[in-house]
Structures are given as C-alpha cells and as structure tokens.
Amino acid sequence: MKMLDFNRYTGQYDIESVIGGFESGALSDGDSVEVEGMIHRIRAMKSFAFFVLRTQRNLVQCVYEPKEGQKPVSEFNEEDSVRLRGKLVKDARSALGFEIHISDIKVLSSPAENLPIVINKKKLDCNVDIKLDYRPVSLRNPHERAALRIVDGIINAFRTFMHSEGFTEFVPPKIVSAGAEGGADMFEVDYFGEKALLNQSPQMYKQMMVGVFKKVFTVAPVFRAEKHSTTRHINEFEGLDFEMGFIDSFEDIMAVEARFMKYMFEYLSREYAPELSELGVALPEINDIPQFKFMEIKEIIAGEYNREFRNPNDLDPEEERLIGEYVMNKYSSPLVFITHYPSKKRPFYAMDDPEDPKYTLSFDLLLNGSEVTTGGQRIHDYNMQLEKINKRGMDAEEFKDFLMMHKYGMPPHGGLGIGLERLAMKLLGVDNIRTVTAFPRDIGRINP
C-alpha cells in the first residue's frame, strides 16, 4: 500500500508552459527548457537538422546538432514521439518568437512504417475519402485538426453559457420506442429481440424536463436514417439543444440564442485564436441580428434577385444562400432569424400563431446563408396537443408518455436545436461537413 501522489503529473513537458513563460518574460533567450511532442518534419542539413515538433496546439522549430555519442539525425523518423531538453533561442521569424536548440533528446516511441499520406505540408493534398480512410493520421495535420479544436470550443462555449443562464443539463435516452417527429427516417435497433429505434431528436425528453427544471439543455447525439449523400449532411450528428419554460413569446428563446452566439463568437476569438488563424477565419463581433417573417423575406428575395416566387411552404438552399448574402450586404450581419414558418412544414408539437394558424410561432437561425438552428414555442395545453396529433392522423396512443406531461400540467415553453457540425461548418466556411466531424457516418461510411 502507498498513498497516491496527486502531483506526479502536471503536464510539465507541455510547450504551453514554455510559451506562457516566454510571453510573460519569465523565460528568455538562452534559458533551458524541456518539452515533448511528435517529430512532425525533419529537414536534414549538412551538420545539423531542423526537427519541427508537433505539440498539442503548436509546431515548434527545434535545431538538432548531434554531438559525440549522440544519435545521428538519420536514426530519427517523422512521427517519433520524443522528449527533449534544449536552449530557448529568440527568433523573430518563427511563429512563437523562439526556436529550441536541442541538447538532449530521448525517443519514447517510433512508428513501424512511414506515413501513407503526407501530413506535414501546410494542407493535406488528398481528397476527402482518403482523409477519412486515414483519419487517425490525417487529423495530425495542423490544418485538419484545427477545425476539430473549434468544435471543442463550441461545445465548451455552449455548456458554459447555458449554465451561466441557469439551465440544467440532462442526459436524454438514445434508444427509444417511438420517434420524436413521428418515426420516419429512424435507424432500427435489435433490442434483446425487440424492435427499437435510435432517437432522431431529444425533443420530447427536453420538453418533459422543462416541467422538472424549468430550463434545461443537452449535448447529445441524434441519428437520422436519411438516404441523401451531400456535403451538408451526416447520419449521426451532435445536437446542442435547450428548452425553457414560462416564456412570454418564442422571441424569448431567440434572445437566449442571440446571447449565446455573441458569447460564442467572442469566446472562440479569444481562446481559439491560433486555430482560427490556422484556418484563416476572422469572426465578426455580433451586435444587431435582423429578424424577418418567413413570407416577408421570401418576397424580399424574390424581388431583390428577381426570382420567381416558388414553394410558399419552405426555403430552398439557394434561397437561404441569397438571404445570407442580402443580410450581409444590407445589415453586415452573418446571422439572421427567420420567423413564422408555415405550420405544414413544422412538427406536430409546434405552436400555431393564434393570429394566423397557417403559420407557427417558430424560427430558424441562418448563419452565412445556411440554417443552423430550428426552434420555436411548443404546445403546452393537453387538449390542443391531442387535437393536433389527431388532426395529423397520428396515433395518440404512441405518444402517451409525451402527452403525460401536458395532461398533468406544463408551463408555456419552447426551445431550439443546433446542429453542432453544421454550425461549425458554416462558422468556418468549409465546404464539407465531414471536415468538422472527427469520425463522420454517412450512407457509405461507418469506418474508422
């Protein structure tokens, strides 16, 4: 028996501490430092070599000039894991402002084979399928991994912000017996011999939890068995959802989301600057966000871009793109709320507008011309919900657990769902959602 040492590991070889020390002045030219990482690139010169060390967030240029009895450069490999001691040398040309002249270097582990793709160029020079086939190594490329660091930042911003607004997180079930939106496009699971489904939305559960905690949120996977194969769709994605009770209007929900967007843009700009610059993205400050009624913006776009007025019940991708362009030009806002979507296109739990029941008290949020959020007020009255379920020819019995909360009392409430990967995709302006998904699942891929 012995007592555990709480402090035996403190990330003492992380480059971050060296960077911090150099920026604060605690470390300066000539000081000795110890860091660890993987050898990202080797550039061998006559009597020495440049080892570019890949650490958590940075590339660090190191110079290795083997002395008597030291391992020759030829015995090192790219992707070796190493720990080294060296002298910090100021160098204005390097991104960090310094390089490290190695005095000792220890190889902790070496690859068995050379990489199948080149990951140490600025960008990967291969198509998306190759990138995904070799995901465990292609993500080691600094440009590729930067996109996933932003995803980490978005999740953290969402959770931090939701807590600051008094929301409680809960864990929704993934295996369910009926579909939140009626059961279409759901994956089937063999549940101990019985048929079950993979949840396509935490919708019903977050509404139930509003009766418990008033304001709730969840970060959870959702599954859509949709057959389309596009650059904007994956079949398993992460949902950032919240739901809130005692609202006076669906615009209360929009206000909370607007504050989240403002918070997230600022948080990422502050905490994820290295990744954003690697990706060449500058996030604007979020101040005014315009909002239009669905029919209003459709008419504006039809006029502005003289398109004929098609499909009065929906916005097609091209229309969304034009809305984004219009709003950016006229209000210089990357964000725009579209409200009052037609009832036909909204789910059975959506609250119709009492002033015009053909439309709902609902909204979408568009970011850079593409929908990233769908939300709205829900029906809280039992009889109203029962009536709408019946009117749609759905089986009320299948929704008895859902209707339980209405029957025993619910406050006026509503909420929204954000598609994490879609949000990251539009935020970074990448052309394929798989770029911001660590291990994407689509109709043709469940590997790695």
Added chain:
Amino acid sequence: MKMLDFNRYTGQYDIESVIGGFESGALSDGDSVEVEGMIHRIRAMKSFAFFVLRTQRNLVQCVYEPKEGQKPVSEFNEEDSVRLRGKLVKDARSALGFEIHISDIKVLSSPAENLPIVINKKKLDCNVDIKLDYRPVSLRNPHERAALRIVDGIINAFRTFMHSEGFTEFVPPKIVSAGAEGGADMFEVDYFGEKALLNQSPQMYKQMMVGVFKKVFTVAPVFRAEKHSTTRHINEFEGLDFEMGFIDSFEDIMAVEARFMKYMFEYLSREYAPELSELGVALPEINDIPQFKFMEIKEIIAGEYNREFRNPNDLDPEEERLIGEYVMNKYSSPLVFITHYPSKKRPFYAMDDPEDPKYTLSFDLLLNGSEVTTGGQRIHDYNMQLEKINKRGMDAEEFKDFLMMHKYGMPPHGGLGIGLERLAMKLLGVDNIRTVTAFPRDIGRINP
C-alpha cells in the same frame, strides 16, 4: 423586418434573483417581488391558503388571501403554472428565510387532470417501476429531481476540470462496424440494410485522438447489450472518458483522476449544497487516497475478514464492498485505487507489466466500495499490439483502423473511463442506478 432584442428575456421571474437579493440585503421585509413557478401544494385555510411554489431549485411558501374580484382558492390546482407578484415577508421558520404574501397571481396554464401519483410529499411513496412509468411527473418531486441536478453537476465538473488541465474534447462515433472490446454484448443496428453495431466504448477513438491532440476527453453514451437485470446496471449509460499521451507511468493517469475527484467533491459541495442537503449527503474533503496492488488487497481482505481466497483473477462485489469498508475504517477515505489487475481480465489493448506480465499496468478506482473507474496504460507499439491481438485469437484485420495509429507512431499513453450514473449512484449512496438516470434503459424498459 426588425432588429432582435437581446435582452427581452433575462430570467427576470426566477426566484434565484429574489433569494440572491434577500441574502445580499438588497431585498428586505416588505419589498415587492415577482416570481413564477408551478403550484406544488395547496393548503387551504378558512380565509386564505398556502401555495407552495415549485421553482427551478426551491420550494417557496406563498400566502394567498383573495380580495374582492380575485380568483377564489378553489379555482386553483396543484401543477398550475403561475406568475405572481407579492410582498416578501421574513419568516425564520421557512428554509429560504422568507415567504411571499401574494397580491396578484396569474395562471399561465393548468393541468387537464389531477396527478396520478402524489409528488408533493417529502419523498415519493411508490416503487421504482411506478416512478419510471410516470417519469415526466415523478421527477417533479424535489427529492427525485435533486439526484439529477447532481448528475448535471458531475458532468459540468468533469468538463471544466478537463479543460483546465489542457484536454481537448472530441465527439466519438456511436455507430460502428466493430467492437472496442471484441464485439461481445453489442446492440445491432440496421444501417441502410447493412449490419452495424452501437459502440460499447469510445476506447479506440480516444486512443486515436491522443495522436492528434495529446490529451483528449469525451462525454458520450455507451451501449452494453448485457442481459443482467440488477440495481447497478443499465444498458445505455454515459461515459466520462479521457486519454493522455506521453505518460511516464499509468500512475500519471491516476494523479489526474485524483485531482478531478478532489475538484468535483469541492465543486458539488459549494455549488450544489441545496440538492446535497435535500438528499442528506455530506461530501468529505478528498486528501489522501490509498492505492493497493490487486493481489495485495485481496490477501488483506481475505485475512481481515477471514474469507477463503477465491477467484485470483477478479474482485467480486462483496470483496469490493469489504475493501471500501476496510479503507474507510483504516484511512477514512471513500476512495481507493486498486492497481495491477490480472492480464486475463483486462482487454487486448492493456499494457502488461514488464516486471510480471501476468498483471497489467492498470487500475480501478473504487468509491464507497464499488468500482466507478477502469483505466490503465495502453500498448503503443505496433508489433506488441499486433502480437497480443493474435495471441488472443482475435482477427487483426477487424482492427486495422485501430492498428493504423500504432503502425504510424503513437506516444506512450493511457486513460480511463468513468460510468457517470455509477459514479452518481455511489456518490449519493442510492440503492438503484435508475434513481440517478433520467430515462433508464434496461432489458425490460425503453419507455418513456
């Protein structure tokens, strides 16, 4: 078109602002306040009534004495959603130190039927199946919901702590083609006509991500198609996982977990005091945590409790319980690390102890006599991993995506997995894991 109002909703009717104002002295006896919530209990007296208002975290006693033209008490129902204005009246007997004398009250929504179970007593007086059948309403009971608030706190503590230690969060896939531990006990999914599986662990993916970000964590569901039906098992649970590179020993991982436990115990005691007191739980301060080798503690327990020495490869639940008792008595610690588990009982990716390959460089963490974490160092060398896969008669081809990272270089690494619900169960000392699971899934239940 109009510009969105960022501040139209600020939780202005949350009781929290009143409580804060009262504690800070900004609000005092006689001040007028506005709050919203659901009527948890009505106690009608001759000329007035007590309305106990249920808010996000509190019960607030309100007094309603209808004036001329005001709604009579008889027209109010328990579970009505209301917003009220009233006078704050100091009252030493009430938990909050005040009650509210209602001047105006507005009913926002009413239930269609009376509750099927009594939720406004201190504790629910029904068995676990009834509780679960009526989950949307049974969770409205303050004692029931308090357990789920603690779950919210644990998740938040984990993410906050992991970020503070420089870990990056990623989203692992849930639908996979092969099992992390070999494919036993996994649920089958019909994936567009092909057979797929629900992931039983993010293990392989978090190891892959160590090559990308060095230190990673994930909060994600895991699925186990195990047929047992016990009070300690559910078939869908939430995993808190982390994995770290460049470790000198598996004890580096234990040090990070020990700091997390210390952080979490302090965080919950500070931020979740109302829920802990509702549950009658006082969390100890975490200082020293003893660690024993597997064989060492087995012998100690066999001796201390003179049990015959059974099964040299595993600890049974009773043995774990006795270890918890022994460690609490001798070291007054609710936590204990058990290290060096037999290779036979550890997965194919576990690193064997070079000093005695019958055992692994692995550990479990027990909390109050039950395992809440399994972790250890992983094999990082390609040939060593390949050899162990072959030695176990597994098909290396099935693991080629996993082996890809070893082949192209990995630092020495390891990590752990914490079962969120198991941790909450042991932390709160509840006797059924379903108590800390919002919507538990087991062999007999996928509803609600």
